[in-house]
Amino acid sequence: MIQHSKTLNRHLLDQLRLTPHMPGSLATVFAQMTFAAKIVAREMRRAALVGELGLVGQQNSTGDDQKKLDIFANEVFIDAITDSGLIAGLVSEEMAEMQIISDTPEARYIVAVDPFDGSSNADVNGAVGSIIGIYHKPDGGSAHLESDLTSGAAPMVAAIYVMYGPSTVFVYTCGAGVYGFTLDHDLGEFLLSHNNIRIPPHGHYYSANMGYLQDWNPKVQYFFQKLTEPTEQRESRYSLRYSGAMVADVHRTLLEGGIYIYPPDKKHPKGKLRLLYECAPLSFIVEQAGGLATNGTTRISHLTYNSIHELTAIALGSPAEVKLYEKCLAE
């Protein structure tokens, strides 16, 4: 028995009515994104049977080895974005340069996407995701979409992540709350399953690659010591959960509370994760749900950047754990 039968499209139209500053054309962009997500979900399910697992033998612009599914998902999102007629430009983790799509007046958005996040999980049937930031091109247009983005002239108006796990979940914000939908494969529709998500004020889980502990700044190490140290009253109340897919770890953090951290380390002195299409959209969602997102000293949403593939350190999640992280770094 399905308890929540509201479709994503219906829900979004209601949301857009409640937020008059949001253009109705966003619904068309979302329809294209949901279509892309359904195709990626379908391909994931049968990838092992049709020879779609494994590497392709080349690297993307930030030096990651590309998998067949990285390339496939990227092409699916490019097609969906090109088809809408509403997108001016596309930035993707899998492409070194921004792709200019359209210069018509209807093309009012710039989309930044990580089409296949956590791809090291793909070959072992682990959870992966897609992350999408939708940015609004400045009115009047500009010939320099890239500098519109990096200068902050093109604000983010919506953020989405899709998690491909035991079920496919689509979570979005347009700046008026956070909503989650689960794909009903029989209907081919995303149905509302997580209404108005609020992150718990504190949690019991932390997510970080503890294999890098020795490579972190002593203040980051101190945070983990503070977080997990038992007190006279109780044993440590935190458990470690780290999947290798940021989308999956942030999804758990959003629903159950706690913190996800990818700090700088010796190999990644600026952090590993990308600002525009990983950290900024997920931070928008977490903050809209009542959480916090920081690089350690500055809100992720206040960071400026020079390159579309800019890297940043990140910690995001429940207010209690993120505040403790910032406090430890400041001491």
Ligand code: AHM
């Ligand atoms: P990707 O987009 O190339 O998959 O890289 C991002 C991923 C995150 O999803 C995940 O949290 C992190 O990289 C894992 O990195 P590591 O193996 O260094 O812990």
Ligand code: MG
């Ligand atoms: Mg990624």
